[in-house]
Amino acid sequence: MDMSILMQKSSIICTLKRSDDDSKLPGSLMVTKSVQVQCIINHWSQNTIELPSTGISHQFYQISSMGEVAIHPVFIQDLEHRPKIIRTEVEGIPLIDLSVLNSPDSSVSDDNLARLVSEIADASQKWGFFQVINHGVQSEYREKFFLASRKFFALPKEEKLKVKRDEVNPFGYYDTELTKNVRDWKEVFDISVDDPTFVPASHQPDDKELRQLTNQWPQYFPELREAYELYAEEILKLAFKLLELIALSLGLPKTRLNGFFKDHTSRIRLNHYPPCPTPDLALGVGRHKDGGALTILAQDDVGGLEVRRKTDGEWILVKPTPDAYIINVGDIVQVWSNDKYESVEHRVMVNSEKERFSIPLFFNPAYYTWVEPLEELINEQNPPPKYKAYNWGKFFSSRRRSNFKKLEVENLQIYHFRIN
Numbered sequence: 001m002d003m004s005i006l007m008q009k010s011s012i013i014c015t016l017k018r019s020d021d022d023s024k025l026p027g028s029l030m031v032t033k034s035v036q037v038q039c040i041i042n043h044w045s046q047n048t049i050e051l052p053s054t055g056i057s058h059q060f061y062q063i064s065s066m067g068e069v070a071i072h073p074v075f076i077q078d079l080e081h082r083p084k085i086i087r088t089e090v091e092g093i094p095l096i097d098l099s100v101l102n103s104p105d106s107s108v109s110d111d112n113l114a115r116l117v118s119e120i121a122d123a124s125q126k127w128g129f130f131q132v133i134n135h136g137v138q139s140e141y142r143e144k145f146f147l148a149s150r151k152f153f154a155l156p157k158e159e160k161l162k163v164k165r166d167e168v169n170p171f172g173y174y175d176t177e178l179t180k181n182v183r184d185w186k187e188v189f190d191i192s193v194d195d196p197t198f199v200p201a202s203h204q205p206d207d208k209e210l211r212q213l214t215n216q217w218p219q220y221f222p223e224l225r226e227a228y229e230l231y232a233e234e235i236l237k238l239a240f241k242l243l244e245l246i247a248l249s250l251g252l253p254k255t256r257l258n259g260f261f262k263d264h265t266s267r268i269r270l271n272h273y274p275p276c277p278t279p280d281l282a283l284g285v286g287r288h289k290d291g292g293a294l295t296i297l298a299q300d301d302v303g304g305l306e307v308r309r310k311t312d313g314e315w316i317l318v319k320p321t322p323d324a325y326i327i328n329v330g331d332i333v334q335v336w337s338n339d340k341y342e343s344v345e346h347r348v349m350v351n352s353e354k355e356r357f358s359i360p361l362f363f364n365p366a367y368y369t370w371v372e373p374l375e376e377l378i379n380e381q382n383p384p385p386k387y388k389a390y391n392w393g394k395f396f397s398s399r400r401r402s403n404f405k406k407l408e409v410e411n412l413q414i415y416h417f418r419i420n
C-alpha cells in the first residue's frame, strides 16, 4: 500500500506517502531530500524522535525542497481511525447550568436541585459527557493557569527536559506519549494533586511495595506552580460537587462516593497540541476512554475534542463554550454503576494553523480502592454484578506502561474484569 494524500494548506501542496511496513522505520519516510523548515511549527522543528532500535534522531516532520511534507510514521493513524476534516454541524453534548448549587435559598433550590440531578442522569446515560456553566470556579484562576501553561510549553526544550517524566516518576513533562500504540501529536505536563503521593511500585499484583512520588517544577519558572495551586483548590471543589451530583443521579446518598476520595490520586495535566502539517493523518490524542472516575476538562477556544456518540458511533466535535468545563464519566463510574453510565470514547483532532491547549483534572480515588459495582445498584432493574473487583492502583500502574512503549498486548481495560 502506498498512500498519497494531497492537501492545499498555506499555499503549499503537501504530499505524504507511507510505506506498507511500519517496521522498516525510519526507511518508510519517503521524503528523501529534506530541509529543515521553520515555517509552520517553529519550536517543534527542533524536536527529535529517538528511535529505540537505531538511536537515530529524526524530525517530527520534514519538508522537501519540492514542498512535500512528511510527518514521521509513528504519528500516523490507521485509515479507519483518521479524523474527518470536513464536518457538518450537529447537536452537541448537553450543556448544564450549575447555578442552583450556588443559590443561598434552600427552599427554592429543592425542586431545582432535583431537575439538575435528572439532567445529569440523562446526560451521563445518553452521552457519558456534558458541559457545565456557572460552576463556581473563578475564571481568573483558570486564565492565569492557561497563560502559565502556554509560557511553560514555550520554554526551550532543554528547560522542559529538566522536569521530564519517566517510568519511575509519572509527573512532569513528556512529549512521546502513545495512545493505542500510536504516537500522540502533543506534549504534556503532569501534576499530582496530592503531593507527595503514594502509588504501587509496580503493576504486578503480588508486589505490595509503594513508591513515594513528588511533583517536578521548572526551577526558573515559579509562576507555573503558583498558578497551579490557586487553580487546583478551585477545581477540586467542583470535582467534589460533581461527584455528589453523580451519586444523587444514581439514586445514592449524596456523599456515598466521597469516602473513596479521602486519599485521592487525582492528576492535573497540561496538554499542548502544536499545529500539525497533516491533521488528517495524526491525532492529538488517539481514541481512548478515561480510566478514572471523572474528568473535568478546560479547553481553550480552538476546539478539537471529539466524542463518540453512543447512538450511532459518529464522532461529534465538542464546540468550545467560553469558561465551561467538559465533564465525562470514566471507567470507574461505569463499573460502580454496573454499566448504567458508560465511559465513552473520545479523541483529539489537531489542525494545521493553530496550537491548542487544554487542562484536564483526572479525578481518581485512593490507590488502595477496590473498584466493583456498588451493591445498592445491583437490583431487579440491573442484575447481577457485571465486573469483578479490581485494584485501582494496580490498574493505573499497568495502564501507564503502555504510555511509554509499544506493547505487544493491548493495555488493561475494564472489560478484562467483566463477568460473562
Ligand SMILES: O=C(O)CCC(=O)C(=O)O
Pocket (backbone or CB within 6 Å): 269, 271, 285, 290, 297, 299, 304, 305, 346, 347, 348, 358, 359, 360
Ligand atoms: O484535550 C482534550 O480535549 C482531551 C484530552 C484527553 O482526552 C485526555 O487527556 O485524556
Ligand SMILES: [Fe+2]
Pocket (backbone or CB within 6 Å): 288, 289, 290, 295, 346
Ligand atoms: Fe481523555
